[in-house]
Amino acid sequence: MRLRVRFSKTGKIRFIGHRDVARVTERAVRKVGLPVAYSEGFSPRMRMSFGLALPTGYESDGEFVELPLVDSALVDGAQGGAGASDDVAAGGPAIVCRGGAHAPCEHEPELDAPSYCTIAEALSEALPVGMEVSAAVLTDGRGPSLQAAVRTCGWRFEIVGLDEAAAAKAVAALLAAGTVVTERVHKGETVSSDIRPSVEVLQVVGRSDLGAVLSAELSATPRVVRPSELVPALASAHDMGKARRTHQWTCGAAGRAEPAVPSRCAQRQKETLSG
Amino acid sequence: MQQPRVGSDFTSWLLAYPDTYEIGLPNQGLQILYELVNERPDASAERAYAPWIDLEAEMRTHGLPLFSVDTHRAAGEFDIIAFNLSAELVYTNVLNCIDLAGVAVRSAQRSDADPLIGAGGHCAFNPEPLADFVDFFVIGDGEEVVGEITDVVGAWKHSGKRSGTREGLLRDLAGIEGVYVPSMYAVSYDGAALVEVTPRYPDVPPLVAKRTVADLADWPYPRRQLVPVTEVVHDRLSVEVFRGCTRGCRFCQAGMITRPVRERPAAQVREMVSAGLERSGYDEVSLMSLSTADYSGIAELVRDTVTGDASPHDTAGGASGYGTADAGADPSRISVSLPSLRVDAFTVDVAAQVSRARRTGLTFAPEAGSWRLRQIINKLITEEDLYGAVRSAYSQGWHRMKLYFLTGLPSEMDPDTEAIAHLAANCARIGQEYTKRASVTVSLGGFVPKPHTPFQWFGQNPPDELSRKVRLVRSALGRNRRVQLKWHDPAASTAEGIASRGDRRVGAAIEYVWRKGGTFQEWSERFDLALWQEAMSACGLDLDWYVHRHRGEHEMLPWDHIGAGLHRDFLWQDWQDALAGHGLPDCRWTPCYDCGACTEYGIEHIVASPVAPNGGSQGTGQDLATGHVVPVELRPRQLAGAGAPAGGGA
Numbered sequence: 044m045r046l047r048v049r050f051s052k053t054g055k056i057r058f059i060g061h062r063d064v065a066r067v068t069e070r071a072v073r074k075v076g077l078p079v080a081y082s083e084g085f086s087p088r089m090r091m092s093f094g095l096a097l098p099t100g101y102e103s104d105g106e107f108v109e110l111p112l113v114d115s116a117l118v119d120g121a122q123g124g125a126g127a128s129d130d131v132a133a134g135g136p137a138i139v140c141r142g143g144a145h146a147p148c149e150h151e152p153e154l155d156a157p158s159y160c161t162i163a164e165a166l167s168e169a170l171p172v173g174m175e176v177s178a179a180v181l182t183d184g185r186g187p188s189l190q191a192a193v194r195t196c197g198w199r200f201e202i203v204g205l206d207e208a209a210a211a212k213a214v215a216a217l218l219a220a221g222t223v224v225t226e227r228v229h230k231g232e233t234v235s236s237d238i239r240p241s242v243e244v245l246q247v248v249g250r251s252d253l254g255a256v257l258s259a260e261l262s263a264t265p266r267v268v269r270p271s272e273l274v275p276a277l278a279s280a281h282d283m284g285k286a287r288r289t290h291q292w293t294c295g296a297a298g299r300a301e302p303a304v305p306s307r308c309a310q311r312q313k314e315t316l317s318g
Numbered sequence: 319m320q321q322p323r324v325g326s327d328f329t330s331w332l333l334a335y336p337d338t339y340e341i342g343l344p345n346q347g348l349q350i351l352y353e354l355v356n357e358r359p360d361a362s363a364e365r366a367y368a369p370w371i372d373l374e375a376e377m378r379t380h381g382l383p384l385f386s387v388d389t390h391r392a393a394g395e396f397d398i399i400a401f402n403l404s405a406e407l408v409y410t411n412v413l414n415c416i417d418l419a420g421v422a423v424r425s426a427q428r429s430d431a432d433p434l435i436g437a438g439g440h441c442a443f444n445p446e447p448l449a450d451f452v453d454f455f456v457i458g459d460g461e462e463v464v465g466e467i468t469d470v471v472g473a474w475k476h477s478g479k480r481s482g483t484r485e486g487l488l489r490d491l492a493g494i495e496g497v498y499v500p501s502m503y504a505v506s507y508d509g510a511a512l513v514e515v516t517p518r519y520p521d522v523p524p525l526v527a528k529r530t531v532a533d534l535a536d537w538p539y540p541r542r543q544l545v546p547v548t549e550v551v552h553d554r555l556s557v558e559v560f561r562g563c564t565r566g567c568r569f570c571q572a573g574m575i576t577r578p579v580r581e582r583p584a585a586q587v588r589e590m591v592s593a594g595l596e597r598s599g600y601d602e603v604s605l606m607s608l609s610t611a612d613y614s615g616i617a618e619l620v621r622d623t624v625t626g627d628a629s630p631h632d633t634a635g636g637a638s639g640y641g642t643a644d645a646g647a648d649p650s651r652i653s654v655s656l657p658s659l660r661v662d663a664f665t666v667d668v669a670a671q672v673s674r675a676r677r678t679g680l681t682f683a684p685e686a687g688s689w690r691l692r693q694i695i696n697k698l699i700t701e702e703d704l705y706g707a708v709r710s711a712y713s714q715g716w717h718r719m720k721l722y723f724l725t726g727l728p729s730e731m732d733p734d735t736e737a738i739a740h741l742a743a744n745c746a747r748i749g750q751e752y753t754k755r756a757s758v759t760v761s762l763g764g765f766v767p768k769p770h771t772p773f774q775w776f777g778q779n780p781p782d783e784l785s786r787k788v789r790l791v792r793s794a795l796g797r798n799r800r801v802q803l804k805w806h807d808p809a810a811s812t813a814e815g816i817a818s819r820g821d822r823r824v825g826a827a828i829e830y831v832w833r834k835g836g837t838f839q840e841w842s843e844r845f846d847l848a849l850w851q852e853a854m855s856a857c858g859l860d861l862d863w864y865v866h867r868h869r870g871e872h873e874m875l876p877w878d879h880i881g882a883g884l885h886r887d888f889l890w891q892d893w894q895d896a897l898a899g900h901g902l903p904d905c906r907w908t909p910c911y912d913c914g915a916c917t918e919y920g921i922e923h924i925v926a927s928p929v930a931p932n933g934g935s936q937g938t939g940q941d942l943a944t945g946h947v948v949p950v951e952l953r954p955r956q957l958a959g960a961g962a963p964a965g966g967g968a
């Protein structure tokens with residue numbers, strides 16, 4: 044079984060790279076005492092697999108990591124295994140962490156997979172400021188990897204110094220075009236490609252103090268198209284401001300879905316706390 | 319993460335490390351002071367690191383000053399900016415940071431309200447090269463004195479830092495034991511020779527003696543080690559297991575100036591390890607000291623750490639807040655790294671304990687290739703010790719190790735230098751018995767004589783001589799594919815030599831190098847010896863005289879008014895013993911020689927074990943004179959590559 048964790052990356056922490064995200068995540072998992080499996084061999088490392096890499100400097104509301112749990116990690120509540128707390132819900136097994144077992148959340152019975160909001164909170168607490176865990180759900184670990192499963196990403200980004208009307212015109216022009224050829228540098232070489240087929244949704248959603256704010260859904264296969272590639276095609280004289288990944292969408296038997304949705308329960312607890 | 323308090327009422331320290339964040343963040347001394355200051359109700363500490371050249375350029379273009387990483391407060395707003403001096407080549411960065419803070423680089427040009435510039439760390443034991451730029455130095459352990467300085471500066475701050483009061487404040491600081499205020503001393507020369515350093519006021523002490531905390535148990539810091547979100551050089555938990563070392567290696571300044579040995583009680587070490595792992599999420603802990611295998615009970619400590627038994631169940635329960643029985647990360651995942659291992663203390667037992675978790679790199683430091691030379695430098699380890707340690711390591715599954723040597727040591731002759739190659743080849747050969755992949759990396763450093771050591775009188779080898787010795791080792795190694803050779807740039811050793819034993823006049827050359835853009839001189843891609851040579855001649859200083867000249871017994875040395883606790887006649891006698899090839903056993907397990915470090919301070923070693931924990935040449939009372947009986951070569955050189963059987967070894 045795997046624990047699939049959804050987290051955000053906002054504020055100053057957006058400047059740390061993918062390897063550093065992996066490092067701080069690993070330390071947070073150890074602090075919480077989550078029973079995550081390690082690789083075999085001479086230098087065992089904690090096993091974890093992330094979703095699609097987020098470009099450094101981008102914020103995100105929807106990053107994912109999957110943590111394979113060791114076999115002994117799960118305790119069936121009905122059998123009252125060692126360390127299981129009394130109030131294990133019927134929704135799934137408890138996960139035994141150092142210091143005790145975490146029962147699945149009873150407030151979200153409608154979810155397909157058992158959700159562990161107390162683990163989500165403990166992980167948020169253990170992670171640096173700006174990385175908040177919004178969901179932790181148990182999956183069977185079958186099916187394709189997250190990286191292979193994600194079809195499109197949702198984005199929200201600013202174009203500095205462009206007003207909403209001009210942005211709307213540029214968006215309409217781009218959507219009406221048959222092809223949108225852009226250039227980017229890949230492995231030291233400039234390659235040009237048509238990104239029009241990758242743009243599934245593009246719209247102006249408002250403005251910030253820097254300029255127009257757009258949202259987009261861009262395909263993630265065969266490669267992840269980034270908002271920074273769109274901006275020159277929309278307004279070549281303008282720079283992109285802050286950009287944030289809002290969603291990663293998969294396409295399964297049940298249709299378009301996210302690997303895990305933010306837990307309302309964890310949010311509710313947060314609101315009570317802050318409020 | 320701790321949040322320093324900001325407010326004009328707090329006496330504020332900016333603790334600055336004059337190198338990049340990646341290098342500076344793990345520094346333990348800085349972290350200890352950071353916590354101690356922030357625990358005070360009336361003070362706050364923040365941190366700053368030297369911006370790399372690209373960031374510095376941006377800062378200067380946009381008129382941004384040096385700022386703290388904690389709250390981004392401008393450096394010029396702090397009451398004190400204090401630098402950690404762990405290496406001489408960072409001195410130009412110190413000047414650069416002062417300048418970036420918007421403060422005049424020369425102390426004499428600062429105004430009353432400017433931040434005080436302080437410095438501490440091992441290099442402060444010869445403060446003279448930075449005397450014109452730093453308002454006060456701390457000599458020795460900082461734990462106690464940081465509070466005393468805060469008191470004095472706080473009183474001044476609250477009196478309004480009125481104009482004309484800075485001189486009085488500096489005079490007050492000079493009255494604190496262990497604080498050296500260079501502007502309170504007049505220095506006179508007779509031609510090149512230094513003749514006198516005299517206090518300018520009667521209440522200023524003629525000799526500034528170092529501070530020593532008597533018992534490490536009183537200072538269980540850092541309690542909350544900083545855990546960086548980006549990668550840094552030592553990205554693991556660090557726990558200092560003892561301070562000081564009396565093995566008595568004559569080249570080693572750290573060992574001489576940090577005497578006596580003060581072990582942290584085992585229960586406290588265990589508490590710090592388990593609490594530290596618990597709160598940081600690290601899976602690796604470094605047990606720090608100058609020679610960790612000498613810690614009493616080291617094998618048990620390492621074993622308990624990797625098996626998770628290090629939690630101090632038997633100490634005051636619950637006091638730490640980490641009271642659960644299975645506190646700490648998954649024990650089977652904890653690795654232990656032991657920096658600075660002595661080969662005579664690295665036994666199979668220790669090797670087996672360390673290797674239970676992930677294996678990290680192993681470095682041994684025989685320092686010199688021949689027993690003759692090791693007696694001169696008092697690194698009293700025999701070849702048998704080395705081969706035994708190497709065998710222990712290979713037998714426990716390591717296949718790569720690093721051997722560290724110094725070249726340019728006093729009385730070193732070519733056979734001594736070439737013996738480095740033979741030792742390395744023999745070690746690689748022992749490894750072959752265990753694994754085909756066995757390899758050895760030899761790392762050569764050029765010896766730079768350091769103040770307050772018996773070798774402080776020795777003239778450093780010039781760079782071309784150091785380069786010749788590198789070539790000598792290389793040709794003696796021949797085409798041995800099992801041994802890689804690395805060496806430190808001999809030119810950098812020369813520049814280090816200028817600052818290491820320089821006097822106040824050398825400050826002008828350091829300023830010259832800085833003004834010509836010579837920052838980050840510790841970084842090989844930025845280092846430029848020509849710039850240092852140009853600076854020395856522009857300032858009318860003779861590089862040879864400062865670096866390559868032997869000093870006589872009666873010459874006044876620039877750091878003679880700084881007390882490291884060691885009697886000068888003890889050091890001179892040890893220098894004479896060195897030249898005569900006499901070794902001196904470790905005073906922690908044998909009678910005292912009255913070097914001064916304990917006797918002058920009314921303190922003594924705090925060592926739990928009455929004998930060296932893992933035996934070795936000294937602890938077992940082995941006759942030191944028999945070291946040479948071990949064959950220098952395990953196989954004749956002409957047989958290199960042939961399958962001659964290994965002799966000797968364990």
Ligand code: SF4
Pocket residue numbers: 564577578579905906909910911912913914915916917922923
């Ligand atoms: S005073 Fe004696 S016991 Fe103390 S460090 Fe010096 S020689 Fe050793």
